[in-house]
Amino acid sequence: MTIPEKVINRLTMYHFILEDMEGSEKYVSSTKFANFLNIDNSQVRKDLKYVDNQGKCRVGFEVESLKRKIEECLGFKKTKDVFIIGAGNLGSALAKYDSFNDYGLNVIAMFDKDLKKIGTTINGKKVFDIVKINELTGKMGVKTAILTVPREFAQEVASYVAKSGIKYIWNFTTCILDVPKDVKVWNENLIGSFLQFTQNDNDI
Amino acid sequence: MTIPEKVINRLTMYHFILEDMEGSEKYVSSTKFANFLNIDNSQVRKDLKYVDNQGKCRVGFEVESLKRKIEECLGFKKTKDVFIIGAGNLGSALAKYDSFNDYGLNVIAMFDKDLKKIGTTINGKKVFDIVKINELTGKMGVKTAILTVPREFAQEVASYVAKSGIKYIWNFTTCILDVPKDVKVWNENLIGSFLQFTQNDNDI
Numbered sequence: 001m002t003i004p005e006k007v008i009n010r011l012t013m014y015h016f017i018l019e020d021m022e023g024s025e026k027y028v029s030s031t032k033f034a035n036f037l038n039i040d041n042s043q044v045r046k047d048l049k050y051v052d053n054q055g056k057c058r059v060g061f062e063v064e065s066l067k068r069k070i071e072e073c074l075g076f077k078k079t080k081d082v083f084i085i086g087a088g089n090l091g092s093a094l095a096k097y098d099s100f101n102d103y104g105l106n107v108i109a110m111f112d113k114d115l116k117k118i119g120t121t122i123n124g125k126k127v128f129d130i131v132k133i134n135e136l137t138g139k140m141g142v143k144t145a146i147l148t149v150p151r152e153f154a155q156e157v158a159s160y161v162a163k164s165g166i167k168y169i170w171n172f173t174t175c176i177l178d179v180p181k182d183v184k185v186w187n188e189n190l191i192g193s194f195l196q197f198t199q200n201d202n203d204i
Numbered sequence: 205m206t207i208p209e210k211v212i213n214r215l216t217m218y219h220f221i222l223e224d225m226e227g228s229e230k231y232v233s234s235t236k237f238a239n240f241l242n243i244d245n246s247q248v249r250k251d252l253k254y255v256d257n258q259g260k261c262r263v264g265f266e267v268e269s270l271k272r273k274i275e276e277c278l279g280f281k282k283t284k285d286v287f288i289i290g291a292g293n294l295g296s297a298l299a300k301y302d303s304f305n306d307y308g309l310n311v312i313a314m315f316d317k318d319l320k321k322i323g324t325t326i327n328g329k330k331v332f333d334i335v336k337i338n339e340l341t342g343k344m345g346v347k348t349a350i351l352t353v354p355r356e357f358a359q360e361v362a363s364y365v366a367k368s369g370i371k372y373i374w375n376f377t378t379c380i381l382d383v384p385k386d387v388k389v390w391n392e393n394l395i396g397s398f399l400q401f402t403q404n405d406n407d408i
Contacts, residue, residue, distance in 0.1 A: 008403055009396035017380045020359075036380045038389075074399050093297035099355065099378050103395045144402065151303065155224075170401060174303050176221045176240045185242075186401035190392070191307045192213035195278050197374060197390035198348065199212055 003073075007047050011070050012103070013037060014047070018067040029060035076104045081142050082170075085161060086149035087112040087120075087127045090172055094146060096123040108140060130157070134164040144168040151175050158185075207277075211251050215274050216307070217241060218251070222271040233264035280308045285346050286374075289365060290353035291316040291324075291331045294376055298350060300327045312344060334361070338368040348372040355379050362389075 003011075014033050021028060030044040037044075048061070051073040056062075071077060084091045087110045094100070095107050110127045112118060118129045128136060136142070145166045149157050154175035161169065162183045169185045171177055177185050207215075218237050225232060234248040241248075252265070255277040260266075275281060288295045291314045298304070299311050314331045316322060322333045332340060340346070349370045353361050358379035365373065366387045373389045375381055381389050 003403065005400040008400045009393055012393060012396040012399060013380055013391060016378050020379065036382060037391075074403065080402060089297040089300045093293040096293045097394075099395065100398075103399070105395070105398055168402060170398065174220050175224065176217055178240060184401070186397065187217060187241075188394070188397055189213055189216060190301075191303065191309070192216040193390065193392055194304075194309055194374065195216060195307070196209040196212045197388070198284060198372060199207065199278065 001050070003050050007050055008074065010037065010039075010043075010047050011051065011074060014044075015067060015070045015074075015076075018063055018070070021063050022067060025063055027056075027059045027061065028063050028066065032060075076102070079104050079106045080144060081106050081108045081140065082144040082146055083108065083133070083137075083142055083166070084110045084125070084146045084148060085112075085130070085133075085157060086110075086147065087114070087117045087122060088148060088150070091146070091148035092122050094148065094172075095125050098123075107146075108142065109136060130160070133161060133166075137164040137166055142166070144170065146170045146172065147177075148172045205254070207254050211254055212278065214241065214243075214247075214251050215255065215278060218248075219271060219274045219278075219280075222267055222274070225267050226271060229267055231260075231264045232267050232270065236264075280306070283308050283310045284348060285310050285312045285344065286348040286350055287312065287337070287341075287346055287370070288314040288329070288350045288352060289316075289334070289337075289361060290314075290351065291318070291321045291326060292352060292354070295350070295352035296326050298352065298376075299329050302327075311350075312346065313340060334364070337365060337370075341369040346370070348374065350374045350376065351381075352376045 017033060017036055030041050033044045034041040051069045082105060084095055084107055095110060107125050110122060110125050111130045111133050112127050113130045117127045120127050145161055147158060147169050151173050154173040155177060158169060158177040158179055162179045167183055169183060170188060171185050172188045179185060221237060221240055234245050237248045238245040255273040286309060288299055288311055299314060311329050314326060314329050315334045315337050316331050317334045321331050324331050349365055351362060351373050355377050358377040359381060362373060362381040362383055366383045371387055373387060374392060375389050376392045378395060383389060
């Protein structure tokens, strides 16, 4: 079953809420999610149908069971190994972002071209010379790379990475990448996020 | 005019592409944007109507003029001052992320409760004691804060920040915040992004 992207996004946020409730509360209502996220109650109930959970009349959804079902549905327990390309500020911060692990995202190595960084370890993840990516993609069976190099190198590095067998690039740069059709790019457009957030408010 | 959030997001990405073309190419077709972003040509043309730009038959849109119109439309030149709350790895990386400045996002100060961090400077931005936020929000006229504290402190800090007069919280934590109705939260849900990106691909 294909779950729409927006629904996946909201399901992870329901999970964040359930995480905070677990241990202290037994039931949760769809209204609680709706209020937290400032969305419609009907939207929440529609989303939760994807995880095949039945809320009980009056008491709502069982916290633990709903949490587990979201985890199964979104595959949190199925670890996905990823590389980080670019051991600069943002790459290092993401390597140290331990929440990723809780959600099945496992950074197993980093790559850079800076000799001062190559061979060092960031939060337990070794930084390799970028020329090694071809060899290591095959050996480690990694298909996904997080791209955090400076904008001016982004296209060149992405083309190089695409040749190594990487099939998914999570792009944190402000460069829109031109890669072969079989490589999927997800643009983590922080600038766009900020503008979406603040655009329609004239008092900022 | 209110521009839908998705359109704002795509307009910034067209701008990233125009940035790379400027100086080397005079015209750009909607097809070029569509191919880069793997979306429909008709979608691109619909989006560009928001910036009131007229493409010419056969030659397309003028690169420089379209870039400038997107900038005006999305207000890149109108600087928005923001605080970063949490001078840890991610907060520091965002403070060093100079692309923000090109798009009108100006980090003017950071806050933390760690005595070792207070008084230091990260990429020219001074780290203040979090207890000073009330005073500085008023003095500096800042309405927006980027929240990058550890998850376990997120709710407490957000409530504190909301009392200081901050009206917009860009939330990078995995905690869904419960704040007064007049404070707007934008959840930068990186986990959700990753899962959206990889969910429907079974070979990762």
